[in-house]
Each structure stands twice: as structure tokens, then as C-alpha cells.
Amino acid sequence: MPDDAKLDLPTPPAGQFRGHDRNKIFGLAPDPELTQTGPGTPGGEYLRRFWHPIALSAMLGELPLRIRRLGEDLVLFRDGSGQVGLLHLWCAHRNTSLEYGIIEQAGIRCCYHGWLFAPDGTILETPGEPETSTIRRTHCQGAYPVIEHHGMIFAYFGPSALMPPFPFFDTMDLPDDKMVPLLIPVPCNWVQVFENSSDPFHVTFLHTRASGPQFQENLKLLPTVTYHERPTGHFYTSARKVGDLAWFRVHDHLLPNFSQNGGMHVEGDAPVYFVRTGLTRWIVPVDDTNTLYIAWRHFNRETDPQGKGRPDLCGYNSADFYGQTDERPYEQRQRSPGDFEAWIGQGEIAVHAREVLAFTDRGVAAYRRRLRRAIRALKDGTEPPPMTMYGQPVPTYGGDTILRVPPTNMDDATLLTELSHKIAVIYHAADALVGQARIDAIRSDLMALEARGCDLSA
DSSP states (O other): OOTTOOOOOOOOOOSOOOHHHHGGGGGOOOOHHHHOOSTTSHHHHHHTTSEEEEEEGGGOOSSOEEEEETTEEEEEEEOTTSOEEEEESBOTTTOOBGGGOEEETTEEEOTTTOOEEOTTSBEEEOTTSOTTOOHHHHOBOOBOOEEEETTEEEEEOSOGGGOOOOOOBGGGGOTTOEEEEEEEEESSOHHHHHGGGGOTHHHHIIIIITTOOSSOGGGGSOOEEEEEEETTEEEEEEEEEETTEEEEEEEEEETTTEEEEOOSSOOOSSOEEEEEOSEEEEEEEEETTEEEEEEEEEEOTTTOTTOOOOGGGOBBTBOSSTTOSSOSOHHHHHHSOOHHHHHHTTOSSOOGGGOOOOGGGHHHHHHHHHHHHHHHHHHTTOOOOOSOOTTOOBOOOOEEEEEEOOOOSSOHHHHHHHHHHHHHHHHHHTTTOOHHHHHHHHHHHHHHHHHTTSOTTO
């Protein structure tokens, strides 16, 4: 090669390129206090103080169903009398799995030696044992209480003496409302799935700007979000102003794992007042790296005036709205990701210490603080308060309100924030009422607010 010849070598790109420096974050570990759910863990014991939906009624047939919930291996069945039982998986006698048991009129019989267990774990028969055996009176099979409601099976995993009332939410009894259950398995930790609902800002990016117009075009606007505290959590208003209409979408978010959002198909082109939720949802740990998204979809003329919803698409690993399951081809999920990809994309257990939390994450940060305080309080001996007393539905706020707002000199963000606080006061004021009386009172006050020209001084 001549001495004056020059090699045409590539030039390294300019920039920060701090990948090597940032590698240290990958040695950081998940937060066990929030993410561990098994028996005896602080987080697991806290979760065991609440009722959780664990399965759909449609999942029970003539054979036992082996399941795993909160890190425990269990068997779920419906006996010949129609009673649902939830027992520890392994027989108390010789530890054979009851998934191979025989369902009978009054319980489930172990295939190995024929011991018969009632749904509450009582040993009814011990064939082969002497007539004088006292085993039936001195031993039992581990069992948990269950309640079946609207096609969904709930269970309580905590101490029997501390069992709270079943949390009957007001949206479980709406007029002219069809509740259709669905259950979606998600292969990651429950916290990263649940806290998604405390992050209204992701809707603008994941569901509209980045992935195309999955929702209405006017949802491309960045929302004005206001958080409102409740004794066991919060609700927030995610508000946008389009023309002379101000749209307030309200999400419920209650400890430990309950949320509700707005209607799936509210048009947003005319005033509506306290239109209720389109989705009532729980996020339930299977174990530390697997989760169940269990919900009721609500179908009625208020949340879906044009009948766009598809009840027939709701069930096991299936929902009638975008991006909730792994059923789409991988390339399609890459091109147009949804919530499911955002959840699992954080890894099996999200490592919070790797994150750079910002202003839009304040709802997520507040939820983690609230959850941590509750877990530590129980560890220190303070039981969590019950969501409700017997016979009293839990008031919720999830849904949509759209008000016509006259021109004002106030900037949109300030106006929407002030109106959000007004709406929260109206919602809270009706908490002592139940059923249609509560709905009517809230709607009347919202209409009066609108009739006053949304006067913030009143």
C-alpha cells in the first residue's frame, strides 16, 4: 500500500453513549416488600386480609380445577349440591393431589384412599380406618371460604376470625346493566399490572400517539389529571377540553388491587352526567411472577349508546377491547403494542430502583407509598380497615361526566383542575345515599353546576 494512501475507516458516532456506565442498574433487585405475595411474606399477609376474585364460574365443570393463587397450590370444585369448595391441593392424609379427586354430592373424595372432604375442609369419611378413629374430629383439610357472584368466584385467604364483609361495590347493581366476567393471565408481577391504572398519561401515548388512534381522536390531548384521596385509596379525574365541552373521565383505585375506569364507548360529543364505569377490575397474584386480570365488563346504553361493545368476546384470556392479551401475533404486538406489552415489557418483576420517575408518574408513586404504608402497618399489628360494613355498598366514582363550559379567561388546565375539585365534592356529598337515589343526586348537582355556567365561585 502506498505511504500516502488513506484508509476509508468508519467514524465513531458522537453522543453520550453511557451504556457501560448504566450497566450497574441491572444488578439492582426487585422490591420484595411490595412484590412478594406468598404465605408469611409481609405483602402476602396484607393481601390475605381482603376478598379476591380467583376464577370464573364458567371454569368449573365436572372435574376438579387445579389453580395457584397468592403462591398457594389449590383445588377448586363445585360439588353435587352446587356448593363451591376451595381446598389445599394436597390431601391431608398422604399428600396426593386432589386435582385427581372425585367430586361427590357433599364434597370431594381423594383418589388414593377415599377420604372425603367437605367444601369447608371437614373430613366427612375416612374409609379403611377403624370405626373408633377420631381423625375426622381432630384433623381437617385446609380450606378457604368462597362467594360466587355474577359469574365470578371470590375467596378470602386470611385468618377466619378477621374475615371482612364481602365488598359489594355500588357498580355491582346498576340498572339495566349486563355484567360479563373475563379473566386474563399475565406473566409478570401483579404490582406492575395494577399500578398501570394509576397512570392516566400512558393513554395518550400508548393508546393514541405511539400506537395509532385506538380511541377517539380528541384523546390525543394530554389530560389534566387531579387526584382525590379516599380512606382506602384514591380516585382521579383525567380531564380534557374540546371546544366548549369539558370531559372528566374518573378512575377508582382502591387498596390493594381494585380499580374502575370510564365507559369504553362514550362518544364525548355532548354533555353526560355521571355515566358509570365500563370495567370493574381486580388484579390478583397467582404468584410473584404471574398475575390474573379479573374483571366485569359493563354493557348498557349509557356507557355504549351505539352498541359497539361485544359481550361475546369477553371470557377466558379474551376481552372486547384492545391490547389486553397475548393472543395477537408477536409482530403485530410490536407494531401496535397495548397494555399487555407494557406490563410484561417490564420483566417478570419490575425493578423500581431502575426507574426514573417523573411528574406524570405521581399517581404510581403515591400508590406505591400507600401500599407500603399499609403493608408495614399490618406488620406492626394494625389490621387494614374493612372497605364496607355489612349491607352497605361501597360508593365508587368511576365513569364519565361531560359538561358544557362557557368561554372563560382562565387557561384550560386551571379550569379543568378547579372543575375536577367541584365534581369530586359533588360525588362525595352523595356517599350516604345508595342505588338510584345516589345516581340521581349526583346528576342533579352536576346539571346545576353546568346551569350556573360552571361558576367556580359558587
